[in-house]
Amino acid sequence: MSELLLFKDIDEPRLNTLSVYEARGGYAAARKALAMTPADVLAELESSGLRGRGGAGFQMGKKVSFLPQGSMEKYLVCNADESEPGTFKDRELMQKSPHMLIEGIVIASYAAGATRSFIYIRGEYVHQADILDAALAEAREAGYVGERVLGSEHSLSLVVHRGAGAYICGEETGLLDSLEGKRGNPRLKPPFPANQGLYQGPTLINNVETLSTVPAIITIGGERYAKLGVETSTGTKLVSVSGHVQRPGNYEIELGIPSRELIYDLAGGPLPGHEIKCWFPGGSSAPVLTPDDLDVPYDFDSLAKAGSMLGSGAVIVVDDSTPIVELAMKVAKFYRHESCGKCTPCREGTNWTVKMLERIDSGEATPMDLDIMASVQDHIIGNCLCVLGDAMAMPIGSMIAKFRDEFEEHIEAARARNGAAVAPAADEPLVHGAH
Amino acid sequence: MTFVPRLPDAQRASGWDRPADLEKDPAVVPEPGSVEVPTPLRSEIEEAMARYPDRRSATIPALHAAQDLHGWCSPQAIEQVACVMQVTPAYLDSVATFYDMLEQHPVGRHSVYVCTNISCSLRGADALLATVQQATDGEEEFNVRAFECLGACDIAPMASVDGVYVGPLQLSDVPQLLDDARAGRPVLPEKQLATRPVADPHANSREFPPHAVQEGKP
Numbered sequence: 001m002s003e004l005l006l007f008k009d010i011d012e013p014r015l016n017t018l019s020v021y022e023a024r025g026g027y028a029a030a031r032k033a034l035a036m037t038p039a040d041v042l043a044e045l046e047s048s049g050l051r052g053r054g055g056a057g058f059q060m061g062k063k064v065s066f067l068p069q070g071s072m073e074k075y076l077v078c079n080a081d082e083s084e085p086g087t088f089k090d091r092e093l094m095q096k097s098p099h100m101l102i103e104g105i106v107i108a109s110y111a112a113g114a115t116r117s118f119i120y121i122r123g124e125y126v127h128q129a130d131i132l133d134a135a136l137a138e139a140r141e142a143g144y145v146g147e148r149v150l151g152s153e154h155s156l157s158l159v160v161h162r163g164a165g166a167y168i169c170g171e172e173t174g175l176l177d178s179l180e181g182k183r184g185n186p187r188l189k190p191p192f193p194a195n196q197g198l199y200q201g202p203t204l205i206n207n208v209e210t211l212s213t214v215p216a217i218i219t220i221g222g223e224r225y226a227k228l229g230v231e232t233s234t235g236t237k238l239v240s241v242s243g244h245v246q247r248p249g250n251y252e253i254e255l256g257i258p259s260r261e262l263i264y265d266l267a268g269g270p271l272p273g274h275e276i277k278c279w280f281p282g283g284s285s286a287p288v289l290t291p292d293d294l295d296v297p298y299d300f301d302s303l304a305k306a307g308s309m310l311g312s313g314a315v316i317v318v319d320d321s322t323p324i325v326e327l328a329m330k331v332a333k334f335y336r337h338e339s340c341g342k343c344t345p346c347r348e349g350t351n352w353t354v355k356m357l358e359r360i361d362s363g364e365a366t367p368m369d370l371d372i373m374a375s376v377q378d379h380i381i382g383n384c385l386c387v388l389g390d391a392m393a394m395p396i397g398s399m400i401a402k403f404r405d406e407f408e409e410h411i412e413a414a415r416a417r418n419g420a421a422v423a424p425a426a427d428e429p430l431v432h433g434a435h
Numbered sequence: 436m437t438f439v440p441r442l443p444d445a446q447r448a449s450g451w452d453r454p455a456d457l458e459k460d461p462a463v464v465p466e467p468g469s470v471e472v473p474t475p476l477r478s479e480i481e482e483a484m485a486r487y488p489d490r491r492s493a494t495i496p497a498l499h500a501a502q503d504l505h506g507w508c509s510p511q512a513i514e515q516v517a518c519v520m521q522v523t524p525a526y527l528d529s530v531a532t533f534y535d536m537l538e539q540h541p542v543g544r545h546s547v548y549v550c551t552n553i554s555c556s557l558r559g560a561d562a563l564l565a566t567v568q569q570a571t572d573g574e575e576e577f578n579v580r581a582f583e584c585l586g587a588c589d590i591a592p593m594a595s596v597d598g599v600y601v602g603p604l605q606l607s608d609v610p611q612l613l614d615d616a617r618a619g620r621p622v623l624p625e626k627q628l629a630t631r632p633v634a635d636p637h638a639n640s641r642e643f644p645p646h647a648v649q650e651g652k653p
């Protein structure tokens with residue numbers, strides 16, 4: 001690792017307080033940015049090539065530029081509802097360096113012309129929300145947030161808003177509904193939040209890590225930032241590695257390093273005596289990859305080319321001790337629980353997938369059920385307002401495709417255990433005497 | 436007011452299978468001052484409403500505050516919030532039933548959320564949950580439940596005890612964990628997430644002394 005941008009000094013005692021953060025050069029980037037024009041700040045962000053760290057990987061600078069110009073009230077919302085299974089990077093940033101996030105919000109809101117901002121933090125992060133509240137009070141006191149920030153023309157209000165436990169509120173429009181005080185149901189897009197978001201106003205929504213990276217970009221310059229990483233995935237990224245590895249945790253990597261280096265060198269590889277069976281490269285919503293894919297570079301486009309996605313940057317490693325059906329069941333049950341119920345394909349699809357997996361486990365299924373289950377996944381993808389259903393369909397679909405043999409063995413074993421007859425072979429007609 | 440139980444193992448749309456009582460008029464927005472609201476709760480909700488351009492944005496903070504006072508989103512709690520926020524109780528119920536952290540039934544004072552999502556279950560969360568449930572069986576003080584990913588897979592298997600994250604937990608840690616919670620002491624100080632340095636060996640974490648321990652809930 002050549003350069004740490006986010007994890008530099010991360011464990012310094014009391015880095016969460018203003019005095020220590022300032023002593024480490026904090027808020028210098030905000031001063032620098034406020035002395036530039038908003039257009040110049042935006043140009044820096046665009047030239048950095050920074051892609052959103054929340055999951056979709058959309059270019060941040062471009063997103064900011066989508067906000068309409070004009071004097072209407074604009075909003076900036078920081079998505080801190082980090083609930084994608086396997087992801088815990090934002091937690092580390094908010095807990096240890098909350099001022100970096102606040103500074104990023106000050107700069108990004110200046111570039112976007114937003115005057116009201118919110119941090120929507122998941123309700124479970126009690127400690128982190130308390131720390132953010134304390135940091136915000138200090139920042140307000142010091143004039144970094146409020147009327148005429150640091151004597152400039154830019155004014156900004158910031159509110160830390162605690163959620164109450166719902167995965168769907170990490171989806172940007174579900175988050176907006178939740179922030180407006182409703183059930184967190186996603187909205188139809190378009191209109192996109194950049195045009196009609198919070199309180200129907202133009203809204204910029206960014207992940208904690210994306211916004212926390214902004215001060216570093218202003219400090220070192222967008223062009224230098226773009227030299228880190230690879231061409232279409234610039235910069236450094238926090239990766240949360242968990243599951244069956246020896247040293248689970250957050251690692252700051254330069255995008256584009258081989259995935260093997262991340263899993264084996266940094267996270268210590270699988271537990272002694274075990275082999276990797278599969279791994280999720282970007283949270284539980286990403287299609288699983290196999291050990292054959294370990295040499296794929298860890299960046300947005302390479303992982304997409306390998307048939308998966310970088311998502312939120314959460315690597316979950318699963319070793320050979322876990323049956324694939326058990327893993328699929330965990331994934332499916334999670335999405336069933338978290339489906340908001342608004343769109344039928346997701347509400348019913350997640351429910352039926354769980355039921356079919358239960359059939360497999362109890363010995364009531366035949367191999368034909370795997371095809372039905374795969375087709376259920378196909379019918380969810382792209383047919384809902386948001387991608388929660390897709391987020392189940394993609395990993396489950398990939399598990400069926402890549403571990404079909406194991407699914408079939410599981411079906412046969414469960415049937416045998418159940419005392420049922422062995423499933424008919426594929427070439428035998430299912431209905432006898434039909435010809 | 437009717438109270439809507441959460442479906443045991445299905446989606447959030449609680450109450451969809453129950454007929455509406457057509458004889459009854461829907462509850463209306465309570466007249467201001469018609470419901471007695473404890474002053475600290477009233478001022479907390481009013482402060483929350485003042486933070487947003489639209490007072491309805493304060494719904495979740497207000498329900499959190501009422502739950503802190505009443506222990507759960509009881510009909511009384513909902514009515515008090517409805518009175519201060521000037522919204523219908525049904526609107527508040529619709530929100531409260533959507534979110535996992537807003538309780539629909541009376542629960543124990545100490546919450547123990549055991550994460551049973553993928554990374555934690557790969558490291559033994561299901562056995563951990565069973566052990567905690569067994570150890571607190573019959574104790575009304577505890578609200579033990581399985582929770583979806585709590586965002587601490589680095590300390591899997593883990594639990595959030597009154598909001599304090601602890602892990603990685605062994606089954607043998609459970610008695611101590613519960614004792615600490617009962618006594619209001621800091622829960623398993625040596626296993627608290629708050630004290631952990633980042634895993635990244637390139638970060639200069641090791642040069643620094645450990646972070647402070649979080650207090651327990653009295």
